[in-house]
Amino acid sequence: STQIQLASRPAGWPVPENFRTAVVELPPLAPGEVRVANEFLSVDPYMRGRMNDVKSYVPPYALGEAMTGGAVGRVLESAADGLAAGDVVVHQLGWRDIAQGPAAGFRKVAELPGVPLSAYLGVLGMTALTAWVGLLEIAHLKKGETVFVSGAAGAVGSMVGQIARLKGAGRVVGSAGSAEKVQLLTDKYGFDAAFNYKDGDVKGQLAAAAPGGIDVYFDNVGGEHLEAALAAFNRGGRAALCGAISQYNATEPAAGPRNMANLITRSLTLQGFTVGNYAQHFPAFATQMGDWLAAGDVVFDETVVDGLDHTVDAFLSMLAGGNTGKMVVRL
Numbered sequence: 001s002t003q004i005q006l007a008s009r010p011a012g013w014p015v016p017e018n019f020r021t022a023v024v025e026l027p028p029l030a031p032g033e034v035r036v037a038n039e040f041l042s043v044d045p046y047m048r049g050r051m052n053d054v055k056s057y058v059p060p061y062a063l064g065e066a067m068t069g070g071a072v073g074r075v076l077e078s079a080a081d082g083l084a085a086g087d088v089v090v091h092q093l094g095w096r097d098i099a100q101g102p103a104a105g106f107r108k109v110a111e112l113p114g115v116p117l118s119a120y121l122g123v124l125g126m127t128a129l130t131a132w133v134g135l136l137e138i139a140h141l142k143k144g145e146t147v148f149v150s151g152a153a154g155a156v157g158s159m160v161g162q163i164a165r166l167k168g169a170g171r172v173v174g175s176a177g178s179a180e181k182v183q184l185l186t187d188k189y190g191f192d193a194a195f196n197y198k199d200g201d202v203k204g205q206l207a208a209a210a211p212g213g214i215d216v217y218f219d220n221v222g223g224e225h226l227e228a229a230l231a232a233f234n235r236g237g238r239a240a241l242c243g244a245i246s247q248y249n250a251t252e253p254a255a256g257p258r259n260m261a262n263l264i265t266r267s268l269t270l271q272g273f274t275v276g277n278y279a280q281h282f283p284a285f286a287t288q289m290g291d292w293l294a295a296g297d298v299v300f301d302e303t304v305v306d307g308l309d310h311t312v313d314a315f316l317s318m319l320a321g322g323n324t325g326k327m328v329v330r331l
């Protein structure tokens with residue numbers, strides 16, 4: 001099996017030299033194990049955090065060992081009850097072409113007509129569940145409210161905007177990092193207004209896009225975006241703190257938000273969450289999202305990079321905004 005390993009830990013932005021490709025021999029299947037040919041690999045922002053040697057909610061990647069992450073593939077060989085050759089499975093042994101391990105780590109999923117298997121890494125998987133949980137369980141979105149989401153053209157953000165609309169938000173505003181992405185937000189994902197944060201003045205652009213203020217902020221970005229949201233909040237506003245990608249590659253401590261006093265004067269609630277602690281919401285999410293997809297109420301984009309040898313490129317490109325919707329690697 002060919003796998004990508006962590007060769008060294010990055011300082012600031014990761015570089016290709018932080019990774020290396022290794023060919024390893026897989027042992028014969030032990031009882032209860034399966035061998036899977038991966039078809040799509042996920043690259044995600046949280047992986048940047050795991051490249052650092054710091055304790056977090058997920059342990060760091062070990063130096064010299066294979067990276068891991070979400071993947072979907074097809075069973076080649078099974079020595080386990082309940083899984084057979086040809087079954088499609090979702091699992092965490094990504095960053096490699098062939099995955100092997102105890103069957104408990106592999107979840108069998110259905111092949112849906114017209115839906116690529118990569119959907120299980122995005123719109124039917126972890127990133128869309130994150131949008132669902134953050135909006136409904138953390139920020140407690142109510143009908144008629146104005147929602148702002150940053151990173152809005154990404155895997156999580158593009159789902160936040162659509163779920164907000166389908167759950168009755170009054171106005172949905174998004175920000176993203178290019179004119180093309182901003183256009184997609186309003187034209188394809190149904191956002192009411194959108195702006196390009198790279199044009200500057202996030203606070204002013206948000207105020208113009210949400211003249212009545214905001215009630216819910218779904219934060220994928222942190223920093224200046226969170227500061228702008230704090231300024232735009234109506235009384236009783238809630239923020240789901242999902243990520244802070246503007247700071248993941250920083251070498252200096254982050255500046256701001258400088259207006260945290262708004263939490264007090266406007267009775268705001270800012271709550272962080274990691275989706276892994278909300279797995280109990282997966283069945284309700286999957287049922288509803290499956291229906292929405294089938295009815296055409298939710299649309300999704302993927303940026304697909306071909307070849308295991310381009311996995312690192314895909315990861316680095318995603319961190320810099322090269323993706324629209326979910327970034328996946330096709331093997």
Ligand code: NDP
Nearest residue numbers: 045154155156176177220242243244245246273274275321
């Ligand atoms: P995306 O698909 O959104 O890809 C990352 C995007 O981040 C890029 O496309 C880029 O878009 C944007 N970005 C990069 N740098 C900056 C910056 N300096 N300022 C603003 N935007 C930037 O990734 P995901 O949807 O997978 O993840 C989105 C966020 O959600 C991340 O912060 C991630 O860590 C978090 N997350 C949290 C989870 C949880 O359980 N709490 C679970 C899953 C994800 P652009 O072109 O617009 O700049």
